[in-house]
Amino acid sequence: MNGKLGRILIVEDDPRDVELTLTALEDYKLANEVVVARDGKEALDYLYCRAQFQTRSSDNPAVMLLDLKLPKVDGLEVLKQIRSDEHLKMIPVVVLTSSHEEKDMMRSYQLGVNAYVVKPVDFHDFVNAVKELGVFWAIINEPPPGSMKK
Amino acid sequence: MAPWSLKSRPVSGRILGYGFSVACVAIALGLALVFQRYNFRDVELPLFDLAIALTAWYAGIGPSVLAVALSTVCANYFFVEPVYSFAISGRELPYFFLFIAWAVIVASFAAVRRRIEADLRQARDHLQLEVEQRKQREEEVRKLNRELAKRAVQLEVSNKELESFAYSVSHDLRAPLRHAVGYSELLQKQCASLVDEKAQRFIKTIVEAAKRMGNLIDDLLAFSRIGRAETKKTEVNLEQLAKEVVGEMGQETKGREIAWKIGALPVCYGDRSMLRLVMVNLVSNAMKFTRMRTRAEIEIGCADGSGDEVEVFVRDNGAGFDMEYANQLFGVFQRLHRAEEFEGTGIGLATVQRIIHRHGGKVRGEGAVDQGATFYFSVPKARETKVKAASAP
Numbered sequence: 001m002n003g004k005l006g007r008i009l010i011v012e013d014d015p016r017d018v019e020l021t022l023t024a025l026e027d028y029k030l031a032n033e034v035v036v037a038r039d040g041k042e043a044l045d046y047l048y049c050r051a052q053f054q055t056r057s058s059d060n061p062a063v064m065l066l067d068l069k070l071p072k073v074d075g076l077e078v079l080k081q082i083r084s085d086e087h088l089k090m091i092p093v094v095v096l097t098s099s100h101e102e103k104d105m106m107r108s109y110q111l112g113v114n115a116y117v118v119k120p121v122d123f124h125d126f127v128n129a130v131k132e133l134g135v136f137w138a139i140i141n142e143p144p145p146g147s148m149k150k
Numbered sequence: 151m152a153p154w155s156l157k158s159r160p161v162s163g164r165i166l167g168y169g170f171s172v173a174c175v176a177i178a179l180g181l182a183l184v185f186q187r188y189n190f191r192d193v194e195l196p197l198f199d200l201a202i203a204l205t206a207w208y209a210g211i212g213p214s215v216l217a218v219a220l221s222t223v224c225a226n227y228f229f230v231e232p233v234y235s236f237a238i239s240g241r242e243l244p245y246f247f248l249f250i251a252w253a254v255i256v257a258s259f260a261a262v263r264r265r266i267e268a269d270l271r272q273a274r275d276h277l278q279l280e281v282e283q284r285k286q287r288e289e290e291v292r293k294l295n296r297e298l299a300k301r302a303v304q305l306e307v308s309n310k311e312l313e314s315f316a317y318s319v320s321h322d323l324r325a326p327l328r329h330a331v332g333y334s335e336l337l338q339k340q341c342a343s344l345v346d347e348k349a350q351r352f353i354k355t356i357v358e359a360a361k362r363m364g365n366l367i368d369d370l371l372a373f374s375r376i377g378r379a380e381t382k383k384t385e386v387n388l389e390q391l392a393k394e395v396v397g398e399m400g401q402e403t404k405g406r407e408i409a410w411k412i413g414a415l416p417v418c419y420g421d422r423s424m425l426r427l428v429m430v431n432l433v434s435n436a437m438k439f440t441r442m443r444t445r446a447e448i449e450i451g452c453a454d455g456s457g458d459e460v461e462v463f464v465r466d467n468g469a470g471f472d473m474e475y476a477n478q479l480f481g482v483f484q485r486l487h488r489a490e491e492f493e494g495t496g497i498g499l500a501t502v503q504r505i506i507h508r509h510g511g512k513v514r515g516e517g518a519v520d521q522g523a524t525f526y527f528s529v530p531k532a533r534e535t536k537v538k539a540a541s542a543p
Binding site for chain 2: 014016017020023068069097098099100101102103119120121122123124126
């Protein structure tokens with residue numbers, strides 16, 4: 001741990017899930033370095049510094065929390081594009097989804113996801129899961145070179 | 151058309167047949183008279199024979215009898231001494247009878263041939279009919295096949311629909327629940343000091359209800375997955391499996407006195423992970439429903455080793471159930487105990503039944519209130535040689 005905080009990119013279409021996730025991250029003061037993309041296209045825009053993200057610095061996020069069911073471009077497609085891009089393919093990606101389906105899990109791992117987390121129904125479990133993800137990926141884990149740190 | 155062909159009947163119809171007969175005899179007579187004119191001797195009778203033979207061949211018995219009669223009369227009148235009379239001289243008589251006998255033999259041979267031909271024709275017709283019937287049946291089979299294929303496609307479609315239904319349940323139904331729980335808990339935290347005990351209890355109830363719904367959805371999804379998953383069948387040593395399950399589950403019951411008894415169980419043929427789920431469900435039920443006993447007794451054994459199936463039972467001395475409601479035991483979300491007494495969603499035995507049915511086996515339960523319960527399931531036996539191989543170290 002070097003005391004620096006990695007940037008977290010949350011790709012989530014449901015505002016309530018966004019709020020609950022941010023609430024969970026706030027408890028660990030991780031919420032400051034969070035970017036929220038509301039669909040797959042926005043996530044790709046962010047990663048490629050396109051559209052409203054044109055002016056951001058081109059560093060990659062330290063981790064990306066990715067929902068699978070998203071409007072426009074779905075999570076698996078986002079994952080596929082990231083993994084086939086030379087500049088983006090090292091970004092750690094954690095799928096954070098409601099889906100228990102083996103199909104989704106298989107597909108995600110085939111596409112090279114770093115972790116697959118099913119959102120727990122229980123709020124405490126959910127908060128704990130998000131917290132632990134945040135702590136691990138934004139603090140404990142050393143992200144690949146070229147990632148954004150503060 | 152060849153005259154020998156069974157299909158050809160050049161002279162058919164009654165009148166035509168007799169006409170043919172008369173014509174043949176007339177032509178023979180004409181030819182005979184012509185030959186006589188040019189002094190060829192003794193050709194007339196062979197000519198008449200030819201006419202009779204032709205008639206018999208083509209026109210059948212009736213016309214050939216007529217031909218014999220006409221030929222006899224003509225031969226007698228025109229060629230047998232004394233000529234131009236119907237009288238027969240003694241010298242010509244044997245010769246004349248020989249001619250008639252010959253004619254009759256030819257006619258009868260022809261008749262026999264015709265009968266054979268008729269039989270053959272009948273046989274052919276019969277065969278043709280059979281061929282047609284077979285064609286029809288084949289067509290029916292093909293039609294059924296087509297329908298079956300259509301059904302299979304429909305089934306596949308509805309299976310896909312079911313799958314996407316389960317998928318959307320998994321994705322979309324859980325999210326609102328998570329929000330209900332999450333926001334209720336945030337509310338609880340936010341206004342813990344502001345609301346009274348009653349309101350606190352209400353919020354708690356909302357959270358619990360939503361969590362329960364989450365559990366129900368999870369159970370239902372797992373249950374539907376069992377129906378959709380492919381079974382990978384191998385030989386499964388049930389005794390080993392039972393010991394494994396008991397060993398694992400037993401760790402959860404520290405502080406309780408449970409007398410386990412695992413009898414000799416055979417090797418069966420089935421999907422190991424599914425059968426393991428059966429064992430886990432039955433054993434955990436037995437553990438749950440014996441909770442109030444100071445000394446719980448749980449026995450796993452084999453009830454009937456004969457036949458092609460093995461019947462395994464799990465017996466406990468727990469709460470039991472009323473046999474009157476035994477038919478509800480294996481229903482989805484069916485419970486025979488109150489939730490305050492024994493927790494659970496009521497999916498365990500439904501899962502057991504589904505797995506065993508997928509193995510072609512049967513399930514049943516026996517019990518009495520407060521006297522324990524026994525649950526039986528049957529699965530196909532592994533073959534004898536396989537049993538030996540499997541039990542070898």
